[in-house]
Structures are given as C-alpha cells and as structure tokens.
Amino acid sequence: MKELLIFAFVFSFVNAVLEELLWRGTLFQILSHQVSMLYALVITSLAFGLHHIAIGIPFAVAISFSIGGFFFAIIMSRSESVIPSILWHFIINQQRLL
Known part of the structure; x- marks a missing residue:
C-alpha cells in the first residue's frame, strides 16, 4: 500500500508539472500573444x-x-x-487518485 501511495503522489506531481508547463506555460502563453486572451483561454482549455x-x-x-x-x-x-496552476493541478490530481 505504501508503494501505491508513493506512486500516486509522484505521478500526480509529475503529471501536474508537465501538463501545466506544456498547456499553460507554453501553449497558452504563445497563443495569448497572438490572439485575444479569451480566445487563448478557450482554445487551450478545450484542447487540454x-x-x-x-x-x-x-x-x-x-x-x-x-x-x-x-x-x-x-x-x-x-x-x-x-506555479499556482501546477499546485492546483497537483491537488486536484491527488483528490482523484485517493
């Protein structure tokens, strides 16, 4: 059971970091400089x-x-x-896994 909890914790953390760096840290940032903020929010959120x-x-x-x-x-x-979106993503992942 301990190994499963450790795996869940590590998976949640790595998943949150990678997804947030890709979707919000990179794609959202690039798109928001090209189009309106609302459009960037909608497109990256749907794609995510x-x-x-x-x-x-x-x-x-x-x-x-x-x-x-x-x-x-x-x-x-x-x-x-x-960083705040990574933390929220991690917390939500933890809630889903536990």
Missing part, C-alpha cells in the same frame, strides 16, 4: 480536455477536464506564474 481522449478518457469526462483547464489558465493568467 480533449487530448485526454487519446489516453482513453470518455468524451464527457474530457470536456470536464476542459473546464479544469480553463480554471488553471485563469489562475496562471492572474498570478502571472505557472
């Missing part, structure tokens, strides 16, 4: 949710992940740092 379909997440759940992506993008935009 829908990319989970590739790993077997059902469509309806993937759309709910898009809502999470929108939340993370707003956090990053308002804080002007990807």
